[in-house]
Amino acid sequence: MKRTSLTARTGLALAALAVPAVLTGCGGSTSASANQQVTSISVLDYYNNEPDKTFIGDALNTCAQKAGVTLDRQTITGSALIQKVLQQASSKTLPDVLMLDNPDLQQIASTGALAPLSDFKISTDGFADGVLQAGTYNGKVYGLAPTVNTIALFYNKDLLAKAGIQPPTTWDELKAAAAKLTSGSQYGIAFSAAATYEGTWQFLPFMWSNGGDEKNLDSPQNAEALQLWTDLVKDGSASSGVLNWKQADVKDQFVAGKAAMMVNGPWQLPPLDKAAGLNYGIVKLPTKNATDTEVAPLGGETWTVPQTGNKAKQAKAAEVVGCMNSDEMQLSMAKQRNTVPSKTTLAAQFASQNPKLSVFTDLIKTARARTGELGADWPKAATKIYTAVQSALTGKASPADALKQAQNNG
Structure with missing residues (x-):
């Protein structure tokens, strides 16, 4: 997940329950649809902000040209996507190509709205395990992500050098460094603890790397x-503002010199590189003990082929999805968007050519899909996690009690 898997959504469980009944028979097709000549296919995604809108649009158009079709593309906000997809499934108006944030794929696949990629002989060879796990439901792969991302610790090299501090590797070092780097309007560290999926996403590596789970x-x-x-x-090492900050807000604090360290992802590299005088470094997030392995959450968007009932269009859509996940497109999109190719051999090649992304590339090797344990029930757990975080950070309950309340809630 990048920025988008992180938006809180309401009423989805109820809507999802209603979908399977209306999907019955929607995957059927007549011989006429199977033999028709397809000249255009529709696409739905949430890349509605620049530069991603253009980057992804260029990639889609390249793949559409190879498939011999034009595109009718619609982009909407990430917060609106799932509800729209559920409504389209109910009215049998699904697009031919659908992009989903990876933790949402299993929820949509569970309704019967997606076709397994094996139906179109799209290869899944060489993809990182976490990528395949994120795109799999009930043993079948329904979506593939061309590129992926995760989060790490960014630090202001000048501020740490001035304080005589090395980038922290353990929790104790993190607390000590953050306290020492806090002075006046400058906090030691910034992160997002918002009451959204974004807050959960940022908490996961601390939870998972310590042996916890959802x-x-x-x-x-x-x-x-x-x-x-x-x-x-x-203790004031992090601002109480973290309770409301999105990851973009966290970046702004870091760029403004109001945070010496931050938890964030590689999509922030362009604005960081444009910031005058900002000298930053990137390391893995600290773990409780130096010997612990960081378990990072896997972010990234998957491309899928919905069950529209039109076999000819589905076949063309599959060509586009396969093309989007080709080696050429993975490398191109990774470079343009500061993400990591999903195939392990390509990721290694990419890291050697893009050293600023080497930390993220290394983390992706063992990154965990958020739906890996709970599947379609992940959104419920994500909501419980950020609710517990908010409760603890506002002092309404101790961390242990906040998590106990979350566990018992539903």
Whole structure:
């Protein structure tokens, strides 16, 4: 996930329950539709902001030309996408090509709205395990992400050097460094703890790397991770503003020199590089112990072929989806968008050519799909997690009690 998997959505579970009934028979097709000549296909995605809108549009147009079709493309906001898809599934007006944020794929696949990519012989060879896991539902791959991302620790080299501090590698080092780097209007660290999927996304590496998981939210491992965040806010090393900040806000704090370190992703590289006088570095997020392995969350958008009932259009849509995930397009989009190719061999090649992304490339090797444990039920867990984070950071409950309440809620 990048920025988008992170928007809180309401009423989806109820809407999703209603969809399977109306999808019955929607995958059927007549011989006429199978033999028709297709000249245009429709696409729906949430890349509605520049420069991603243009980058993705160029990639889609290239793949459409190879497939011999033109595109009728619609872009909407990330927060509106899932509800729209559920409505389209109900009215049998799904697009021919659909982009989904990877943690949403299983929810949509569970309704019967998507076709398995194996139906079109789209190869899944060479993709990172986390990428395939994110695109899989009930043992079948329904979507593939050309490029992926995750989060790491950005630090202001000049501020750390002035304070005589090395980038922290453990939680204790992080707390000590953040406290020492806090002075006046400058905080030691910034992160997003918003009451959205974005807040959950940023908390996951701390939770997972400590051995916690979303199945048992009230575990001691999860409580330790939440205690770390609570301590950083309580002692003033992190602003209470983290409760409302999106990742873009976190970036703004870092660029303005109001945060010496931040948790963020590679999509922030362009604005960071444009910031005059900003000398920054990137390292993996600290873990509780130096010997612990960081488990990062996998971000990125998957491309799918919906069950429209028109076999000829589905075949053309599959050509576009396959092209979007080709080696050529993966490398091109990764370079343009500061993301990482999803195929492991391409990622290694890309890292050697793009050193600023080497930390993220390394993390992607073992990055975990958010739906890996709970599948289509992930959104419920994500909501519980950010609710617990908010409760603990505002002092309404201890980290352990906040997580216990979240575990027992539903």
